[in-house]
Amino acid sequence: MENTDFVCIPGQRLYLADKQHISGCGTYERNGYIYSTLAGVVNVVKEERSSIIEVHSTKEQGIIPAPGDIVTAKVTIVTQRFCKCVIKCIGDTVLTRPYRAVVLKEDVRATEKNNVEMIKSFRPGDIILARVLPVTEVHTYHLSTAENELGVVMAYSDSGSAMVPVSWMEMQCPKTFIKEPRKVAKVVPEGF
Template identity: 65%
Template sequence: MKRNKIENAVCVPGLRICLADSTHTAGRGTYERQGYIYSSLAGLLQLIPQEKGFLVEVHSSNEQSIVPVPGNIVTAEVITINRRFAKCQIKCIGDTVLTRPYRGVLRKEDIRATEKDRVEVYDSVRPGDIILARVLPINEVQSYQLSTAENELGVVIAHSEAGISMVPVSWTEMQCPKTYHKEKRKVAKVVPE
């Protein structure tokens, strides 16, 4: 890759920039997939000299143009559910609050790591719940596939029918502190930083 020709080139999300090899490493605003470095946001390409080669970064004047990439942890709101999946709106990627949400789908088989055939969507998430999920490799063009099949992922905020924020009482239940009514959820084990 010739540095002077490619430096400050305009990138868009998903643009394949170069090979991910011993001289080119994915940095901020990029990700590596199947041996190539791709842009994860719209901006200008920067090659930062390292000891061995270059760190490939994309810098944007508006960092909000970030898009979810496979492996990202996202915060999403559950919008609708049915027997096979839950439709979600991705509100944050990591610590970055998005200016516009992205569509996500949490499929029944991606809710838990074990006993996948016994999972019920209604017993795991409900409309209005806020979840932490991992972005899976993209299969559909219109939405991102999400997974809560890790202990740290799942429902983090839920409201009871009385409109009160519920508290987790186990891995599978949350309880309303006012009415003491319990509801089933796939509860996230939130790890303090």
């Protein structure tokens, strides 16, 4: 019986490389043996006639927001000049730890920047799509929702219902039919 799901270190010899054991993700083959390329947990994926040897890192996720990335964030505080957010995802990758971010009043829309009212664009609890701007402050990312595809993608009404967009600047509660102002993202279906 094979020993599976054990912890290894980089360079550790794991298995004999033969027809029954094939090198997979996080491993390499040398001189007839399979070795680990990183510290982590060995996982043996059994297939019909062989087993693929993989190593998955136990380290914390290494991905961080970079300028130009599209991120998903949750609005936490809204003031007259900015809103504070917590970045939850980068693209399709869910983060293991949140990152603090801010959307400044001038970065909400591409036009009519002076007429933007933050409370009419975002509310605490809203989920937004935003683009990461170049870093100017340590420990805080600056975000922009100035593109049509960026802005609020999910919001909840006072009654707790998920609101639906009715225009580029309003969302409506499906239960009470009350409309609330938001900077609504124009969500584009995949493949377009």
